[in-house]
Amino acid sequence: MNKARGFTLVELVMVIVLLAIVATISVQFVTLSTRGAIDVSSRQQRAFSGVVISEQITRALREALPGSVRVNPDGSCIEWMPVVAVSNYLNLPSGGNPDSFEAVPLAGGVSANGRVVVYGYGSNLYSTGSPGPLSPPATLPAGPSPVTVTFDAGATHRFAAQSPERKFFLIEDPRTFCQQGRFLYRYRDYDIQSSVAVALPTGMPEREVLTANLVPGSLVFEVVPPTLQRSGVVSLGFQLQSPESGEITNISQEVQIRNVP
Template sequence: MKRRCSLHHARGFTLLEAVVVIMLTGIVGVMVSTFVRQPIDAYVDLGRRAELTDAADLALRRMARELRTALPNSVRVDASGTYIEFLPVRSAGRYRAALSTTNTGNILDFGSSSDNSFDVLGPAVTAVAGDQLVVHNLGLPGADAYEGTSRRALTTTGTSLSSLGYTLGGTQFAYASPNQRFHIVGTPVSFGCAPLAGGAGNLRRYAGYAIANTQPTSTLSSQTGVNNVLLTNWVAACSFTYSASATTRNAVVTLRLTLTSGGESITLLQQVHVEGSP
């Protein structure tokens, strides 16, 4: 009798009981996943947006930092608004425009087509091979650094330079600077944006190419190494604009960048004040 009682109480679940338990577990699982999924998706989306924001902010900050070194009136944007180019200023100073009280010194003579050197007034300057001398760049025909009328190749390089020599250009610089200012610039820098739907585009920095009268947007991709640097992927849209005012000393560059990834998109806009008075 004891043996039968023990066997009777040790029996397992019936098939019906197992099915009911499975059904209840499934219902509870669906209910839990419904409530948990939304916060998890929100967390993932937030992380993706933060990553896109950081990437766009870093790219725009780098562009802004470099654009602030642009030679006055050297910023130019192509017709599509996706390429922006400028000449970076490496050094600047004032040239001697008149002889000293003792009738000495080497002036920059705008009336002479054979004058090719001058004294630097104030702090000494630095120039490296390949740098160019620019005087009173207006960005207009006849006084444009890109076409060469306000630019000459330096023949003097080094550090702590108190005088500068430059190659003759057939004619002297077109205009004297009202403040006797000059700039020393390096080779051009361009930022090129190639937007694609869904964030498949990119933003790149190009450098190391020669100064050209026409903006070389179609040949920039041939640059390699450090002269062709990826700033960010995920580019879905972008636009660059340059606005100069005749009544102010500064011009404004507006940079707009849209990044997209995983269905999430962010758009950042940054305005950069660049010097507009040569």
Template structure:
């Protein structure tokens, strides 16, 4: 009779060891690949968030109403008033003369409920609530006086504090604030009531919108005051950290509008 041949115990052990080594190698390779993918995803997400935030803030800063830039919290927060419309005014009341209406040129119909500003020389004139003489008034009604000329009703007789050297007016809705929280999140706050304080509390700003994460520095915002002939310059310098590595922006943005 022929004897049946099979694996010896030694051969079986060798096969098991070889298979074990192969499995471990494949597992390590797969784990390394997954880790690389996870790391790359985290880096790409942080880069995308940072670019989006910089682009959004740049757009808002460039269209800001003159002298509406406010930096607070040691550089953590940036408040500004985005412009919705602008043009030249024909006539408007200036202190000490008062009136309840003004006439402006505009290629589009001004919106009731927005605010109109002329000649603001400081952020205090724009943000502080003042009776009588002010740098901003709410538009209560709009009438089309003639082609591209509109009459804006601004309520009880009032007056703008200063004239514009360029006969410019600006229209806007509300201020917005970008603020970096202690946890490194950059939040956007909007649709909140006017804040007289230069450093409003987070509770007064309402619910924020998350713009980006992983910011590790405090001095995120800096600004140079505008003058009668030059616009303000805002520096965006957030530093982001991801996987133990950090990168920092140094992006300068000029406010296009001038008083």
């Protein structure tokens, strides 16, 4: 007579316990592997975002007029005047009410508009007084040489100094990068102000968001102003934080502001 074959209750319980242990280890392994992949992807995304933000700031500041770059006391905001065009003047405004001067036309037969700056070194470029380095808005027309640069709306202006190379710049209104809380904003199309970030625009399109994942208070700009012997340098540093894990990535960059008297 054959004996009955099967599992005892103890053997069945031991098998269930072993399977549970193996399943737990497998789940933990998959969980940790997935979390690791997510963390690596998050770090790569923050690093890429840092490169994009740094490149945007770098490209903007490289267009800055030498000597126009300035920061606020805590370094959270930086302001500059972008260069629109560069040419040479034949004479500076003269006479009782100087409202124009003759200049070399731009290459390609194009015109340009903006404020004229002549040799602003050692001067406050954010002062619109006359005499001074910064003129009222003006128009540089297209045409055969020479062309007449005329200040808009009948304004008059005298420049305080001459350029050794008879060079002048046409610039646009100031621009600003500024951190507020977690956000980095870019400001444009506002009037010249005596100080940085005094009365900036509060809405679109004059205020644009560049990023929303900054660590509050982490953005710091530092400026080494240009001289006649060397170019200016802007150094900047900020921190990006992951909204999910809270992990922080440090970003730093330097920008050379070319010195062209």
